[in-house]
Amino acid sequence: xxxxxxxxxxxxxxxxxxxxxxxxxxxxxxxxxxxxxxxxxxxxxxxxxxxxxxxxxxxxxxxxxxxxxxxxxxxxxxxxxxxxxxxxxxxxxxxxxxxxxx
Numbered sequence: 849x850x851x852x853x854x855x856x857x858x859x860x861x862x863x864x865x866x867x868x869x870x871x872x873x874x875x876x877x878x879x880x881x882x883x884x885x886x887x888x889x890x891x892x893x894x895x896x897x898x899x900x901x902x903x904x905x906x907x908x909x910x911x912x913x914x915x916x917x918x919x920x921x922x923x924x925x926x927x928x929x930x931x932x933x934x935x936x937x938x939x940x941x942x943x944x945x946x947x948x949x950x
Contacts, residue, residue, distance in 0.1 A: 853889065853903040864928050864937060871939035879938045880928040888919045 864880065871877060888906040906919055928937040 850890065850904040850906055853887075853905055856887075856905050860926075867939045868937065874939075877938045879936055881936065883926040883928060885922075885924045885926065887922045887924075889922050890919050 860883070889903045890906055892902045892904060893900075903922075929935060930937055
């Protein structure tokens with residue numbers, strides 16, 4: 849099964865938010881300095897000239913030829929930061945905004 853790159857990043861964002869919630873009462877906190885991803889992607893160009901290209905992350909065990917004849921390796925380094933403060937995220941940070949209480 850291939851996953852759109854945008855969906856993978858949305859899921860990662862959600863998981864980081866969940867980690868913050870679950871660590872709210874913990875004594876030990878982890879600061880996320882960087883998130884390093886290395887992905888195998890296939891690129892699909894839409895027939896519609898305005899739609900552009902889509903990047904599909906090839907899942908483990910997936911067949912490389914499903915969307916395209918070639919796969920490409922993409923390496924990304926991401927930094928998780930709080931949208932309100934611009935500060936790096938720590939698991940266990942104030943999560944009132946995630947709970948709807950903020």
